[in-house]
Amino acid sequence: MISSVFDWLSTPANWEGDRGIISQTLTHLEYSLIALVCAALIAVPMGLYIGHTGRGRVVAVSIAGGFRAIPSLGVLFIAVLLLLPRLRGELAFALPSLIVLVILAIPPILSGVYAGIAEVDPAARDAAKGMGMTGSQVLWQVEVPNALPLMFSGMRSAMLQIIATATIAAVVGLGGLGRFLIDGQATRDYDEMAGGALLVAALALLVDFVFGLVQRFVVSPGLTKTA
Amino acid sequence: MRLWGVDLGELIELTLDHIYLAGVPLIVGLLLAIPLGWLAVQRKWLYGPLLAATGLMYTIPSLALFIILPGILGTQILDPLNVLVAMTVYTIALLTRTVADALQSVPDHVKQAATAMGYSPLRRLFAVDLPLGVPVIAAGMRVAAVSNVSIVSVAALVGVSQLGILFTAGFNRNAMGPILIGVVACLILATLFDAIILSVSKALTPWQTSRSGS
Amino acid sequence: MKRTSILAATLAAGLTLSACGGDSDPLDDSGEESGSSSSDTITIGSASFPENVLLMEIYAAALSDAGVDVETRGNIGQRETYIAGLDDGSIDMIPEYTGALTLYLNADAEATDPDGVYAELQDALPENLTVLEPSAAEDKDSIVVTAETASEYDLTAIGDLEPVAGELVLGGPPEFEERFTGVPGLNEVYGLEFSAFRPLAAGSNLTAQSLANGQIDVANIFSTDPSISENDFVVLDDPDALFVAQNIVPLVTTDAVNDEITTTLNGVSAELDTAILTELLAQVVVGGEAPEDVAREFVDSIG
Numbered sequence: 001m002i003s004s005v006f007d008w009l010s011t012p013a014n015w016e017g018d019r020g021i022i023s024q025t026l027t028h029l030e031y032s033l034i035a036l037v038c039a040a041l042i043a044v045p046m047g048l049y050i051g052h053t054g055r056g057r058v059v060a061v062s063i064a065g066g067f068r069a070i071p072s073l074g075v076l077f078i079a080v081l082l083l084l085p086r087l088r089g090e091l092a093f094a095l096p097s098l099i100v101l102v103i104l105a106i107p108p109i110l111s112g113v114y115a116g117i118a119e120v121d122p123a124a125r126d127a128a129k130g131m132g133m134t135g136s137q138v139l140w141q142v143e144v145p146n147a148l149p150l151m152f153s154g155m156r157s158a159m160l161q162i163i164a165t166a167t168i169a170a171v172v173g174l175g176g177l178g179r180f181l182i183d184g185q186a187t188r189d190y191d192e193m194a195g196g197a198l199l200v201a202a203l204a205l206l207v208d209f210v211f212g213l214v215q216r217f218v219v220s221p222g223l224t225k226t227a
Numbered sequence: 228m229r230l231w232g233v234d235l236g237e238l239i240e241l242t243l244d245h246i247y248l249a250g251v252p253l254i255v256g257l258l259l260a261i262p263l264g265w266l267a268v269q270r271k272w273l274y275g276p277l278l279a280a281t282g283l284m285y286t287i288p289s290l291a292l293f294i295i296l297p298g299i300l301g302t303q304i305l306d307p308l309n310v311l312v313a314m315t316v317y318t319i320a321l322l323t324r325t326v327a328d329a330l331q332s333v334p335d336h337v338k339q340a341a342t343a344m345g346y347s348p349l350r351r352l353f354a355v356d357l358p359l360g361v362p363v364i365a366a367g368m369r370v371a372a373v374s375n376v377s378i379v380s381v382a383a384l385v386g387v388s389q390l391g392i393l394f395t396a397g398f399n400r401n402a403m404g405p406i407l408i409g410v411v412a413c414l415i416l417a418t419l420f421d422a423i424i425l426s427v428s429k430a431l432t433p434w435q436t437s438r439s440g441s
Numbered sequence: 442m443k444r445t446s447i448l449a450a451t452l453a454a455g456l457t458l459s460a461c462g463g464d465s466d467p468l469d470d471s472g473e474e475s476g477s478s479s480s481d482t483i484t485i486g487s488a489s490f491p492e493n494v495l496l497m498e499i500y501a502a503a504l505s506d507a508g509v510d511v512e513t514r515g516n517i518g519q520r521e522t523y524i525a526g527l528d529d530g531s532i533d534m535i536p537e538y539t540g541a542l543t544l545y546l547n548a549d550a551e552a553t554d555p556d557g558v559y560a561e562l563q564d565a566l567p568e569n570l571t572v573l574e575p576s577a578a579e580d581k582d583s584i585v586v587t588a589e590t591a592s593e594y595d596l597t598a599i600g601d602l603e604p605v606a607g608e609l610v611l612g613g614p615p616e617f618e619e620r621f622t623g624v625p626g627l628n629e630v631y632g633l634e635f636s637a638f639r640p641l642a643a644g645s646n647l648t649a650q651s652l653a654n655g656q657i658d659v660a661n662i663f664s665t666d667p668s669i670s671e672n673d674f675v676v677l678d679d680p681d682a683l684f685v686a687q688n689i690v691p692l693v694t695t696d697a698v699n700d701e702i703t704t705t706l707n708g709v710s711a712e713l714d715t716a717i718l719t720e721l722l723a724q725v726v727v728g729g730e731a732p733e734d735v736a737r738e739f740v741d742s743i744g
Contacts (some may be wrong), residue, residue: 069373069417071380073391074410077398077643081406084650092656160286167288171384173612173641173651181291182642185385186615188521190298197291204286232729304522305514305531386489386517386526395516399491399644402729 008191009198019179025203028176031169032162032207035098039105039158044151047110051117051147052139060114064107072165076100080172097169104165105158112154116147145220152215156208163204167196177203231404233393242412245389248310248382249375250420255311256318257368263319264326265352278324285320289313289378293385310382310389317378318371325367329360358431365428372420376413390416482510483697486523486532489516490644491732492580492665492722496536498736499713499721500691500706506744507705515732519616520545527570527694534702537692539575540685541582544622553682555579559690571695573703575688576710578718581664582622582684584677590658591675598678599631602659606633612651613661615640622684623661630683635659646726649674665715667723689713712743 008014015021050060079096087095120143128142144151170178180196183189229235260281267277292313297304300312333356341355357364383391390409397405483504487497494515501511514532517523520541526532539558543550546565552558559575566572584599591597594605602609617623618638627633639657641647649668652660662669669676691706717739724735 065369065373065421066414068370069377069414071377071391071394071410071413073380073383074394074406074413077394077406078403078410080643080647080650081398081401081403084647084654084656088654089656092651092654164286164288167290168381168384170640171642172647173639173643173656178288178290179640181288181294183615183618183640185290185294186519186521186640186642187619188525190295193291193294194298197287197295200288200291201283201286205283229731232731234731234733303529303531304525305517383516384518386514386522388514392516395489395644396494399489399494399516399646400726400729401646401650404729 005191005194005198008195014195019175021177021180021199024175024177024179025199027174028163028166028178028200028203029207031094031097031101031166031174031176032159035101035162035166036105036155036159038098039102039109039162040155042102043106043109044113047113047151048117048139048144051114052135052143054118057114057118060110064111067103067107070103072100072104072168073171075103076168076172093169093172093174096172097166097174100168101162101166105162108154108158108161109151110154112151112157113147116150116154117143119150120146148219149215152211152219156211156215159207159211160204163207164200167200231408232397232400232402233405233408238393238408238412241388241390241392242416244307245376245379245391245413245416248307248387248389249314249372249379249416252311252314252318253368253372253375253420256315256371257322257364259315260319260322260326261357263323264330267323267327268330269348274327278327281320281323283320284316287316289317289381290384292316293382293387305386307387309385310379310387314375314379318375321371321374322364322367325364326360329363329367330356332363333359361428361431365424368424368428369421372424373417376417376420380409380413481697482512483534483702484512484514484532486517486526486535487513487515488520488523488535489518490663491646491725492663492718493536495722495725495732495736496689496718498732499709499739500534500536502733502736502740503705503709503744504702506740507701509701509705519614521616527692530694533697534691534693537572537690538580538687539572539690540687541622542572542690542692544620544685548621550685553685555686555688558686559688562690569695571693571698573691573693573698574707574710575690576713578689578710578713578715579664579687580689580715580718581679581687582617582661583664583679584627585652585660585662585669585674586658586677587652588673588675591677596675596677598680599627599633599683600680601677603632606635606659609635609658610637610639610656611635611659611661612639612641612648612657614648615642617661626683630681665719665722667719667726670723671727689718709740709743 017023046060050056076096079099083096084092124142124146125138128138133141166176167178167181169176170182177196177200180192180199184192184196230238263277263281267274293309296302296309296312297306300309302308337355337359338351341351346354379389380391380394382389383395390412393405393409397403397409485497485501487493497513497515501513505511517526517532523532523535524545527535539555539562543558543562543565547561550561550565552561555575562572586596594601596602611624618640624638641651645662645666645668648660648662649666649672651657652674653672664676668674689710693702721735721739724730725732
């Protein structure tokens, strides 16, 4: 059984063409990155504000918790019913899927950012203020660099969830690695499904590894020892 | 009685199915994550590989797990057991790290005191480390519970009865009502799970009078 | 409790018999075992589209009127999945379609007319599965375009698509791409080579909406789908009968069949035709009524 899955994975024909593994992996990666960026654009400023000012913590906690509980499949179907008649072309499938992934990615990013900022050593913050730094200088020169490890771990867990969940976009006709799961299920092709699942897990690992490298590069060496 | 095209009796049945499919794995997963987390802390060389392996399990898409498990377990394709096992896998994936963190969060002097009082490692685990780790474990359980409730609904795509069936049924009938009811029911369920875990955690840690969970 | 349910079963069976003496004789297929197994629960499944759910509910309503203990298990994916469900005992029965089931079981099946298909189906069925009498109601795969597309390219039959298919996107359920009564058959029988196939796994509503909104140009939709009349879609003729007869028929595990079930469901099948089915389905899909309510009303009206 396992060997037939590897047969599927090692058949060159399955890798080539615009429905092949390479092309679907790139599509998957593309949706995932777009979703991550959109979620970060929303969640990072919110997290910075809440962490820096200490205001709205309750809001952040309830958004982080509440958004996690929103069932992705339900949101996907609601978004498709609402948007399909209003949008043209590919966007009509892509936007609903994007919404689902963004909702999914906001909680881990938001809690990573605000927890990172909030947990910065008060002594470091006081010292910075004592040196005469303004509020925004404290934020950008002290709090953000110190919060980077937790911010990164929030981003990484968001990306893992996005990559795993982007598979359900295939239900509404979008490309990506989910195609192998959905098409494999429709035709009871076990090898294709299992192969697709392995590819998703492999992609998630690879992306997480790359993020880990970036993190090592970006985060101050003084922090990595304790993080 | 009907609400937005959903029969209330059916809604209750689906909700109960959902509670069962999301709740049982939460408990089984915790029971399995405790020895794994303990092992990771006890044997330092196991820490990295064990947490990497359990973390890896979380990257398997739920849809894939629901479809592939029958082939591995030899179960029927519609067997709820597939969903129970899949959700247990995710719970273990989330909670092993939490348990390890919780055990490590116990201050060293407390551990040393227990050891000095003649506690064996196993007895110390149950009498000291785990009770003191309850707040951290509860925080992890809350995340796992909420994400379980959401992930279970994906099992609608493989026909296993739970609230997610309202999504596929509503979508096929072009009816927003059942989908919205399903989403709201999931949110209520997640809140309920969250509240239960929080109050159990409070009951187990009477010394923590006024601190929030996370 | 048991006595009353047997009494109810007898009564209901009698009513069904008297109500549908007309076009087909529900007695001719009666099995030999007598109704002792009515105490077993029969689990009826359905595929993941509304009509099949509705048919499941109709069977369930009729059978429970006949005193059979019934459970329903709707939306079990596609044929590939629910046949496995019948094999492994997850379900005992599902509403099926003669042609599609025959081709699923025997890819070399040749007949396209209702009787021929039904005969081939009987031959192709494995021993553990049984079909009851087929209904006149038929739900065929069909190839559908919007009225604008039809007039733009002057389309009336599937073959008319041949010169323009290369510019058009075909959409339908994912398995349509693989099975013969799908993309391969369209190519082999009509020489159609579409620019792309978009797999739409979330049911016919998604396909219909995508066609109406121009995300796809040509769609595979079932002939009873209310979206066709609702959107003025044009169903293209199938002169070479790629899409074979698809009479609705209960597919039951042989272990579960008894004469109560046979009599009851043959009665239901005799009452059903394509027009009635389309109308009932519209109540669900367009009217937003619950399938079990529509089923109950229909069963009461024939009971």
